[in-house]
Amino acid sequence: MTSPPPAPTLVLALGNPDRGDDGVGQAVLLDLAERGQLPANVEVLDGGLAGLETCLYLQGRRRALIIDAADMGLSPGEWRSIEVTQPMLAGELRPGVVHSAGLKEALQLAAALDGLPERVTLFGVQPETIDWGSGLSHCVALAVPAVGAAIQERILHDKDGCCDGEDPDYR
Amino acid sequence: MANPSFRIDVHHVTRVEGHGNIVVDVQNGVLKQCDLEIVETPRFFEAMLKGRPYAEASHISSRICGICAVGHATASLRATEKALGVEPSEQTVLLRKLNFHGEILDSHILHVYMLVAPDALGVGSVIPLAKTAPDVVLRALRMKKLAGDLCAVICGRHTHPIAMTVGGFTHFPTTAQLQELRDRLVAVRADVDATVELFQKLKLPAFERDTEFVALHKDDEYCFIDGKLASTDGGEWPVEKYREVTNEYLVPHSTAKRAKNKRQSYMVGALARFNVNYAQLHPKAKEAARALNLTPKCVNPYLNTVAQVVEIAHCVEDSIELAERLMKSGVTWRAPVQPPTLSGEGVGGCEVPRGTLIHNYVIQDGWISGANCVIPTAQNMGNLEDDMRSLVPTILNKSQSEITLDLEMLMRAYDPCISCSAHMLNVRFE
Numbered sequence: 373m374t375s376p377p378p379a380p381t382l383v384l385a386l387g388n389p390d391r392g393d394d395g396v397g398q399a400v401l402l403d404l405a406e407r408g409q410l411p412a413n414v415e416v417l418d419g420g421l422a423g424l425e426t427c428l429y430l431q432g433r434r435r436a437l438i439i440d441a442a443d444m445g446l447s448p449g450e451w452r453s454i455e456v457t458q459p460m461l462a463g464e465l466r467p468g469v470v471h472s473a474g475l476k477e478a479l480q481l482a483a484a485l486d487g488l489p490e491r492v493t494l495f496g497v498q499p500e501t502i503d504w505g506s507g508l509s510h511c512v513a514l515a516v517p518a519v520g521a522a523i524q525e526r527i528l529h530d531k532d533g534c535c536d537g538e539d540p541d542y543r
Numbered sequence: 544m545a546n547p548s549f550r551i552d553v554h555h556v557t558r559v560e561g562h563g564n565i566v567v568d569v570q571n572g573v574l575k576q577c578d579l580e581i582v583e584t585p586r587f588f589e590a591m592l593k594g595r596p597y598a599e600a601s602h603i604s605s606r607i608c609g610i611c612a613v614g615h616a617t618a619s620l621r622a623t624e625k626a627l628g629v630e631p632s633e634q635t636v637l638l639r640k641l642n643f644h645g646e647i648l649d650s651h652i653l654h655v656y657m658l659v660a661p662d663a664l665g666v667g668s669v670i671p672l673a674k675t676a677p678d679v680v681l682r683a684l685r686m687k688k689l690a691g692d693l694c695a696v697i698c699g700r701h702t703h704p705i706a707m708t709v710g711g712f713t714h715f716p717t718t719a720q721l722q723e724l725r726d727r728l729v730a731v732r733a734d735v736d737a738t739v740e741l742f743q744k745l746k747l748p749a750f751e752r753d754t755e756f757v758a759l760h761k762d763d764e765y766c767f768i769d770g771k772l773a774s775t776d777g778g779e780w781p782v783e784k785y786r787e788v789t790n791e792y793l794v795p796h797s798t799a800k801r802a803k804n805k806r807q808s809y810m811v812g813a814l815a816r817f818n819v820n821y822a823q824l825h826p827k828a829k830e831a832a833r834a835l836n837l838t839p840k841c842v843n844p845y846l847n848t849v850a851q852v853v854e855i856a857h858c859v860e861d862s863i864e865l866a867e868r869l870m871k872s873g874v875t876w877r878a879p880v881q882p883p884t885l886s887g888e889g890v891g892g893c894e895v896p897r898g899t900l901i902h903n904y905v906i907q908d909g910w911i912s913g914a915n916c917v918i919p920t921a922q923n924m925g926n927l928e929d930d931m932r933s934l935v936p937t938i939l940n941k942s943q944s945e946i947t948l949d950l951e952m953l954m955r956a957y958d959p960c961i962s963c964s965a966h967m968l969n970v971r972f973e
Contacts, residue, residue, distance in 0.1 A: 420701075421701075421702075424657075424684060424687075425684055425687060425688045425691070427681075427684055428681075428684050428685065428688055431681075480670060481669065481670065481673055481680070484670045484671075484673035484674050484677075484680075485673045485674075485677045485680060485681060486677065487677075487681075
């Protein structure tokens with residue numbers, strides 16, 4: 373039994389919705405679902421706390437749009453889209469990380485496996501809190517529709533699910 | 544270098560739950576000091592359990608470890624159930640066994656592929672391994688994902704089981720989910736064979752030291768849950784008498800307790816299980832053992848990793864059979880068995896990836912009034928230290944970096960919680 377090839381474009385949410393604003397990725401997926409059907413070449417996936425196994429989700433993709441809470445020293449709810457480049461992933465894994473790998477380590481491993489999509493965009497949202505508890509903070513909840521709209525626009529502007537020229541500033 | 548003098552100070556081996564140091568001091572070719580210092584801050588889980596309602600115990604104690612969460616939850620549930628006179632149904636027992644295999648597979652695959660294979664293949668870590676042998680790393684990730692998915696289907700999520708409760712489950716897999724798991728497990732046999740082939744090629748150190756091995760044992764199955772404590776030095780003990788086996792004691796240079804039974808120290812874990820329970824292994828796991836040239840009683844601690852490979856074969860085969868049995872009998876929603884009493888004392892024993900785990904609770908009117916947890920890594924510390932003391936004098940002709948690597952590999956072979964951090968050893972020679 374051979375599995376069908378994966379959709380060329382992956383929208384991947386990472387994070388734990390029981391850790392406050394760490395659930396922003398899942399909230400964006402819900403927002404995207406409410407915006408209507410996405411093109412057939414797009415797969416939407418809630419990766420939860422996938423760790424190094426995120427590599428498997430990226431295998432065979434041409435493009436990945438990843439949403440996660442990211443502490444960037446901004447105000448809660450501010451967000452950035454960041455194009456992930458090979459130089460960002462240079463170097464060794466953080467020591468001791470194998471039992472608790474995060475997105476960077478998964479991308480490093482995907483790059484080493486030659487399985488990094490041609491284009492990886494990280495949508496990082498500054499959390500207010502990632503303490504225990506469900507539900508987003510007010511500021512982060514306000515950012516969700518904007519992130520969802522930005523991802524939808526990127527997807528709809530892609531003809532083949534891959535690179536589409538210069539990035540607009542979505543902030 | 545006929546009579547070398549050197550000191551190896553592996554400072555603060557940061558581990559997931561704490562810190563440890565290795566100190567080796569050799570003067571004029573004589574080993575003066577060889578200590579495994581565990582300087583981890585005590586975590587007081589037993590104290591946290593006191594005063595909590597019995598139904599919370601498995602959820603609290605599963606947080607002791609993010610790798611062995613199912614194991615801690617299962618040992619906790621068995622301790623509680625025995626204390627309160629609860630007999631789980633056959634369906635519950637089968638689901639727990641299947642769930643347990645998922646965690647053993649997850650942990651062993653991580654250890655043999657991500658932590659040990661890079662050493663044996665002479666690469667620094669999994670990143671260079673991914674560049675030189677991507678098929679090996681992808682296979683590991685694929686197998687690990689299946690193990691995690693198995694846990695999620697049975698107990699509600701990959702780590703820290705939410706659906707396991709005293710007397711049963713609160714969530715049940717569908718037949719379609721079990722069928723999918725079964726099919727994926729059958730498909731992963733090729734990856735198991737490839738894992739065995741890989742470890743046939745890998746060369747691990749030939750160090751041997753006879754010691755005592757302790758594991759839970761049942762006559763009719765390769766035991767991971769319940770059973771009696773058994774020793775390769777002879778003797779069986781009901782888990783309720785675990786203190787007669789563990790004999791925990793303190794040493795000045797460690798905040799982790801040590802354990803000893805019939806000798807100065809003993810070993811638990813995959814190699815101990817293999818040595819104690821070889822007869823109960825699945826035939827395909829015995830085939831794997833033959834292919835890997837592993838026979839009981841094996842006294843090379845480095846081969847604990849090879850025993851883990853054998854257990855991977857066992858757990859895959861037994862999981863297939865368990866899934867088929869569950870599908871044949873049909874999994875039905877059943878309310879958890881309610882305890883007939885709310886007071887009592889119970890001991891739960893499990894074989895988690897790193898070895899024998901004991902939870903012992905005293906419950907009064909539904910509230911936990913006393914708790915004791917005996918962790919495998921703590922039981923292994925004395926044996927690991929004795930191995931180090933036996934190993935170092937035999938490798939004094941090596942360079943300090945080679946000696947450090949041999950010690951790191953030895954520590955990693957035990958697959959302690961600190962093994963994941965052993966790659967970041969901050970080694971200082973004086």
